[in-house]
Amino acid sequence: LLSYKKSYTLMDSTRESIINYGKNFARLLRERWLMGECDEDILFFILLKRPNQLMRRSTLSYLASGTAQQTPYIFASYGSLVREKIDPFHSLPNNDLSMNQQQRQHYFDPLQEIIEAENINFENGYSLKVVTENLLDRFEATLSQEYTLPRARSHIPDWAMIVFIICALLCLLMTVG
Numbered sequence: 184l185l186s187y188k189k190s191y192t193l194m195d196s197t198r199e200s201i202i203n204y205g206k207n208f209a210r211l212l213r214e215r216w217l218m219g220e221c222d223e224d225i226l227f228f229i230l231l232k233r234p235n236q237l238m239r240r241s242t243l244s245y246l247a248s249g250t251a252q253q254t255p256y257i258f259a260s261y262g263s264l265v266r267e268k269i270d271p272f273h274s275l276p277n278n279d280l281s282m283n284q285q286q287r288q289h290y291f292d293p294l295q296e297i298i299e300a301e302n303i304n305f306e307n308g309y310s311l312k313v314v315t316e317n318l319l320d321r322f323e324a325t326l327s328q329e330y331t332l333p334r335a336r337s338h339i340p341d342w343a344m345i346v347f348i349i350c351a352l353l354c355l356l357m358t359v360g
Contacts, residue, residue, distance in 0.1 A: 196234075196236060197236060198236045198237060201234055201236050202237070202258075205228065205230065205256070205258040206258055206260065208228065208258070209226055209227075209228035209258040209259060209260035212226055212228060212260070213225075213226035213260040213261075213262070221262075221264060222262030222264050222265075223262055223264040224261065224262045224265075225259060225260070225261040225262070225265055226261070227257055227258070227259050227315075227318070228257070228258040228259070228260070229255050229256070229257050229311070229315075230255060230256040230257075230258070231253075231255050232253040232255075233253060233255060233256035233305075237302075238254075238306070239306060254305040254306055255305050255311055255314075256302055257298050257301060257302055257305075257314075257318065258298075259294065259295075259298050261294065265294075265326065266292075269293055269294055269326070270292070293325050294322060294326075297318065297321045297322060297325065298318070301314050301317060301318045301321075304317070
């Protein structure tokens with residue numbers, strides 16, 4: 184009965200709900216195992232038999248004819264430091280707040296785009312070893328890029344600092360004299 188309920192709920196699910204469930208499961212695994220001490224960790228959760236809802240339509244036709252086998256699917260969860268490194272809000276010059284909520288909602292981070300591309304590679308017949316090596320190489324390249332942050336400026340102008348220093352020196356000279 185339990186296996187029937189599991190298969191029934193999986194068959195009734197949509198693509199978005201399965202992706203959401205997989206991402207949340209990967210996040211829970213990462214948080215419960217406490218792999219990274221400073222939230223700099225990344226967990227890859229690889230589902231060896233991808234559900235039909237996660238297949239593209241062209242791949243589903245091959246599965247129906249029996250010429251292809253089930254392919255894996257990758258979910259990833261990363262800590263807050265990794266998320267901060269790739270977050271579009273932090274990489275915008277001068278923290279531009281003009282990006283509205285709809286644009287933020289539809290933004291896919293570069294790491295998620297890499298994962299989606301590698302999931303497509305699985306469907307195209309690439310092996311698990313090739314895809315994981317490519318995934319790790321692309322993650323490393325993306326995360327090792329230097330992002331220039333705007334220089335933090337003080338709210339006191341330079342000319343005001345110079346005037347203040349000159350006044351302090353004059354006060355010192357008056358005290359000595």
